[in-house]
Amino acid sequence: MSKIDYSERIPNNVGLSEDRRLQRALEGWQPKFARWWDELGPAGFSGNDVYLRTAIDTSSEGWTHFDYVKMPDYRWGIFLSAPKPDRRIGFGESAGRPVWQEVPGEFRSDLRRLIVVQGDTEPASVEQQRHLGHTAPSLYDLRNLFQINVEEGRHLWAMVYLLHAHFGRDGREEAEALLERHSGDPDNPRILNAFNEKTSDWLSFLAFTYFTDRDGKYQLGALAESAFDPLSRTCEFMLREEAHHMFVGATGMGRVAQRTCEVMVENDTDDVRPFGVVDLPTLQKYINFHYAVSLDLFGAEASTNGANFYTAGLKGRFDESAYDDDHVLTSTTFACTEVVDGALATVERPSLQVVNLQLRDSYSDDCEKGLRRWNRLIAEAGVDFELALPHPGFNRAVGVFAPHDITPDGRVVSRAAWEASCGEWLPTDDDRDYITSLMSPVYEPGRMAGWIAPPARGVNTRPVEYDYVRL
Amino acid sequence: MHTHRVSTAPTQPAGTEVYLDFFSDLRPWRHWTLRVDGSIATLLMYVQPDGGIFDGAELKLNSYDMGVELEFADAVRRIRFEHPEVGCVVIGSGYEGVFCAGANIRALAAATHAHKVNLCKFTNETRLELEEASAGSGLRFLAAVGGACSGGGYELALATDHILLVDDRNTAVSLPEVPLLGVLPGTGGLTRLTDKRHVRRDRADVFATRAEGLRGGVALEWGLVDELAPRTSFDEAVNARAAALTEHSRAAGAFVSDEPAMLEPLDISPTPDGSxxxxxxxxxxxxxxxxxxxxxxxxxxxxxxxxxxxxxxxxxxxxxxxxxxxxxxxxxxxxxxxxxxxxxxxxxxxxxxxxxxxxxxxxxxxxxxxxxxxxxxxxxxxxxxxxxxxxxxxxxxxxxxxxxxxxxxxxxxxxxxxxxxxxxxxxxxxxxxxxxxxxxxxxxxxxxxxxxxxxxxxxxxxxxxxxxxxxxxxxxxxxxxxxxxxxxxxxxxxxxxxxxxxxxxxxxxxxxxxxxxxxxxxxxFCGPETMATKIFGRLSAWQNWIFIRPNATGPDGALTRYGTGTRPSYATDRV
Structure with missing residues (x-):
């Protein structure tokens, strides 16, 4: 037998050192993961000390263990949140029965697919963000990028753990395939299209962490409701880390808006590009783009799979118990906005068939909160401008709106009219070139690039000017 | 009566009656596009979701109903008669990421039992025609499977001479009928696995009960497909294979200078009394x-x-x-x-x-x-x-x-x-x-x-x-x-x-x-069995039996429940 000290090298609370099956699986997979990280993880910086948080156990101190670490030496661990005694299935046809500790044979394939699709997004975003380190606006932001990257790596481990521990040989093969598909690889792309888009600049990165990682929050939240307890507990723990990613997006977008407002007020102008900051209309365009792409991740509003998963107890809604209904959904309807005869209209659909839409609606509500914060910040700076979420039908590639051309303010227009105006709603090549021109690295502790305000505070009570990455 | 898009009677428990027009020219096709380029014809399935013959059964993901199937049969026949220059027919999809999802389940569930049986039979006849055209006319068929290929979609591929599957670590071929729908891959699927492709029967058992199917490498190893190609060179691989198939086809064969036989419209309208x-x-x-x-x-x-x-x-x-x-x-x-x-x-x-x-x-x-x-x-x-x-x-x-x-x-x-x-x-x-x-x-x-x-x-x-x-x-x-x-x-x-x-x-x-x-x-059908008699006699008979069993079409049956989000409940006794 191998003499690896598993609990030291791979922090875990799943009894790895006694589990031969899991050891065998991870021994095969870990070197491949290391190679993948080397080839497709953050470019450069592998020899630098980064002030990172590592989860070493699930206690409140254990999961916020901060220290300098070189990223390749990061200890990716396997953690499930603490079991809830006598946890019961919260929805679907088996509601009220005890949750499952093993995969029921009849749901093997569906559960595996859910885990694979979720797992596929985790390394994908690391790949998408691979080159951002070279243009970081500050050491603080550089550190946050890497924190997100290593945690997405850990989320991959979490999904791989489930595949290894519960799905036998098929699971091992799927775990390998997670490292074989690559973001934007024309031959072996990632499963979901949003994860094949480029994240080539920091404004995209901040919007991505705000909008797309928030999709992750809602997907994980829905899976945390699962009757399959190991999946539920795994996602529960991942959600804690996901919160930080969204924090980076929420504060980051706010810092961009704040810096722009400062320049607008200082110079009493709307024409801020000469001053090297992101004009608010362009910020709005990035919001439009990333929100729409993220809505696509929820899938078609009416979905047979979504309904099947719900009934079977595999995937619920976000914070399922907060819904004031029967949690079976076979006898109620849900009001859906759709295009009927060329105009938006409300259509009642059986609730069960639009579980995806219900999840998406909670997501949209959550997205609004950030917008309100940013708008408060803009108003407090004395600038007359409001950021807004576009209509959910705007620029969609998936679901009922996909065949239609809908403006951000929710008007159904002709394809020609839409195309004539889309440069006002979505980043143009000129906009992207301008944003790219702002992307110069700032590596001096405490200093910020000119297009972003400093954060209100540093990481883990350290000051903003802390040496978060030792270059 | 002229169009095959027909109004339907109010839904009865027994299923919705639809009228299908077999006497009118179906062109322009709604669901297929045909491009003929020298000796290679490319027939792309491009099913219009709102073009189904049953109200409310949206034809998503290149899923077909009898209307789509009629056009396919028409297309195959026209290629045979009107395009003698064609040696190879590439069957592909007009949609990115999807080849064909098979028969539309809601349409199937909405149909009368007789319609189900007849759809199944007609579809089988057309699949067999691909093989007959290959053997009798020297016309080769190539399934260019560039995206999800399940159920009747894979059965369509099975009826061709060569299956080329994109290998992108994700796309699979599958027969999910048994695990998902409680019915059979009744369009020759089970028969062709063993009798045509000689897939080992234990592997056929695994494959046909595995809803998600099998991807590239294993699919090739098990003989479920003939060739793999990466996404970026998929079109090249299709062209190369089509060209190779053409070499031994009718385009290279007997009647080089032949005239096409154009299929004039039949233009027959049944009289009000049905004559x-x-x-x-x-x-x-x-x-x-x-x-x-x-x-x-x-x-x-x-x-x-x-x-x-x-x-x-x-x-x-x-x-x-x-x-x-x-x-x-x-x-x-x-x-x-x-x-x-x-x-x-x-x-x-x-x-x-x-x-x-x-x-x-x-x-x-x-x-x-x-x-x-x-x-x-x-x-x-x-x-x-x-x-x-x-x-x-x-x-x-x-x-x-x-x-x-x-x-x-x-x-x-x-x-x-x-x-x-x-x-x-x-x-x-x-x-x-x-x-x-x-x-x-x-x-x-x-x-x-x-x-x-x-x-x-x-x-x-x-x-x-x-x-x-x-x-x-x-x-x-x-x-x-x-x-x-x-x-x-x-x-x-x-x-x-x-x-x-x-x-x-x-x-x-x-x-x-x-x-x-x-x-x-x-x-x-006395005497020996052939693949055709097994499909029409054995596979179809079992399928038709399953279609009337409560486990498929009863109120709690898999076909009835499909798409509602509620799960089927089976009577567990083996019959």
Whole structure:
């Protein structure tokens, strides 16, 4: 037998050192993961000390263990949140029965697919963000990028753990395939299209962490409701880390808006590009783009799979118990906005068939909160401008709106009219070139690039000017 | 009636009735695009989600219903007839990431049992036609599977000569019917896995119960596909493979300088009472007797073979889908023997593209007749021409009545067959004595699904009788001779004829249609099994049984529950 000290090298609370099956699986997979990280993880910086948080156990101190670490030496661990005694299935046809500790044979394939699709997004975003380190606006932001990257790596481990521990040989093969598909690889792309888009600049990165990682929050939240307890507990723990990613997006977008407002007020102008900051209309365009792409991740509003998963107890809604209904959904309807005869209209659909839409609606509500914060910040700076979420039908590639051309303010227009105006709603090549021109690295502790305000505070009570990455 | 997009009756528990038009030109197709580039035709499936024939059944992900299927059959036929230059047909998808998701489950669930069964049969006939076109016309088919390929989508691929699958670590081929829908891959899927592709049966078991299917490497290793290609070079691989397949195809073969045979519109509209009057084929419904009288009129004109086959073929489909209650088909012919046998050489030894395709169409149409779940009664009367290729019509029948002598008295208006004859007006006055006249066509040009001739099937197991009947080829057999050769079931004289025929038809209408369908199918396909008989007899019979079982179509059945988000509940006893 191998003499690896598993609990030291791979922090875990799943009894790895006694589990031969899991050891065998991870021994095969870990070197491949290391190679993948080397080839497709953050470019450069592998020899630098980064002030990172590592989860070493699930206690409140254990999961916020901060220290300098070189990223390749990061200890990716396997953690499930603490079991809830006598946890019961919260929805679907088996509601009220005890949750499952093993995969029921009849749901093997569906559960595996859910885990694979979720797992596929985790390394994908690391790949998408691979080159951002070279243009970081500050050491603080550089550190946050890497924190997100290593945690997405850990989320991959979490999904791989489930595949290894519960799905036998098929699971091992799927775990390998997670490292074989690559973001934007024309031959072996990632499963979901949003994860094949480029994240080539920091404004995209901040919007991505705000909008797309928030999709992750809602997907994980829905899976945390699962009757399959190991999946539920795994996602529960991942959600804690996901919160930080969204924090980076929420504060980051706010810092961009704040810096722009400062320049607008200082110079009493709307024409801020000469001053090297992101004009608010362009910020709005990035919001439009990333929100729409993220809505696509929820899938078609009416979905047979979504309904099947719900009934079977595999995937619920976000914070399922907060819904004031029967949690079976076979006898109620849900009001859906759709295009009927060329105009938006409300259509009642059986609730069960639009579980995806219900999840998406909670997501949209959550997205609004950030917008309100940013708008408060803009108003407090004395600038007359409001950021807004576009209509959910705007620029969609998936679901009922996909065949239609809908403006951000929710008007159904002709394809020609839409195309004539889309440069006002979505980043143009000129906009992207301008944003790219702002992307110069700032590596001096405490200093910020000119297009972003400093954060209100540093990481883990350290000051903003802390040496978060030792270059 | 002109369009195949039809209004539906309010949904009944028994399923929604739809009318399907087999007589009109379906072009422009809604769901398919065809591009012909030299010897390669590319037929792309591009199903319009809102173009389904059942209201509310949205055809997502290139899933098909009978409307899509009709267009596919039309496309294949047109490529065969109208594009002799084509050697390889690439079947692909107009959608990124999806090849074909198979039959649309909501449409299937909404359909009547009869529609399900007929859809399944029609689809199987078209899949078999791909293989027949490959064997008979030298036309090669390439499935370019660039995206998700499940259920009937994979069964479509299975019917081609070569399956090329994109290898992107994600795209899979699958047969999810058993695990997801509680039914079978009934469009030849199970049969072709083992009998055509020789997939090991234990692996077939794993594959057909694995809803998510298998991806590239394993699919190739197990023989589920023939070739893999990465996404970025997929189109190149398709082109290269299509070019290679063309080398041994008809485009490189026999009739190099052939003219296309254009398929003119049939332009037949059933009358309000349901009569169908084509140029050469007519049908009159006798609803009191649950009987369709079908009259095939012969002509020596060169256009007859193609036109008559197309009309008969369309009529058979029309009867299957739109006239489910006409349980018996009485087959009549009209014309001189010479006007039929004039076409013998072209049908037996085709000398150009048009003749070959026409001969193969007759073969398929006669096969469609064999596979039609109606009692078939051939009535050989004076003035009829059951000769040459039409002798096969008499041999296809479950019973063959041959009049002994001629009619002396005027026949009553309500005699069997009079209604359809009335549609054609007065018949030739100098009607010759009724005879049955096999030609060499009956010795192998038009085999049945079981691989036998209709003569062999009729006299199966009696080699002496078969040999003796073969010796009558070329002569016209009157009632006595036909009876001696074993080719006439009954030979009433004019005094008995009308009553015997009427009683046979009325008796038939009183029997259980289910028992009749099953009995006739058992009797028609004697002798050896082929892939076709297994598909139509074994796979389809099991499938049709499953379709009526509560586990599939009961209120809690898998097919009923599919798409509702509620799970099926099965009775667990094995039957």
């Amino acid at each position: 169908v009057i084509g140029e050469f084929v007519a049908m009159a419904p006798d609803r009191d007797r649950a009987c369709a009288e079908v009259l095939i009129s012969a002509s020596a004109h060169p256009r007859w073979p193609l036109r008559a086959a197309r009309e008969l073929d369309a009529l058979l489909c029309h009867l299957r889908f739109n006239e489910p209650e006409l349980g018996t088909v009485v087959l009549l012919t009209d014309g001189s023997h010479a006007s039929v046998t004039a076409h013998d050489r072209a049908l037996r030894e085709p000398a150009n593209h048009a003749e070959r395709e026409t001969a193969l169409l007759w073969r398929r149409t006669l096969s469609r007749l064999d596979l039609t779940a109606r009692t078939l009664i051939a009535a050989v009367e004076p003035g009829s021409c059951f000769a040459g290729v039409l002798a096969e019509v008499a041999l296809a029948a479950d019973r063959t009545y041959l009049l002994d002598g001629e009619f002396v008295d005027e026949r009553p208006d309500d005699a069997v067959g009079m209604a359809v004859r009335a549609l054609r007006g007065p018949q030739s006055a100098d009607a010759v004595l009724p005879t049955l006249a096999m030609t060499e066509i009956s010795l192998g040009s038009m085999p049945m699904a079981n691989g036998l001739t209709r003569l062999q099937s009729r006299l199966w197991g009696d080699d002496a009788a078969i040999a003796a009947a073969r010796d009558t080829v070329g002569s016209a057999l009157d009632a006595q001779a036909a009876a001696e050769a074993g080719l006439a079931t009954a030979t009433p004289d004019d005094l008995d004829w009308d009553d015997d025929l009427r009683l046979a038809v009325e008796e038939r209408a009183a029997f259980s249609p289910d028992a009749l369908t099953a009995m006739e199918a058992n009797h028609r």
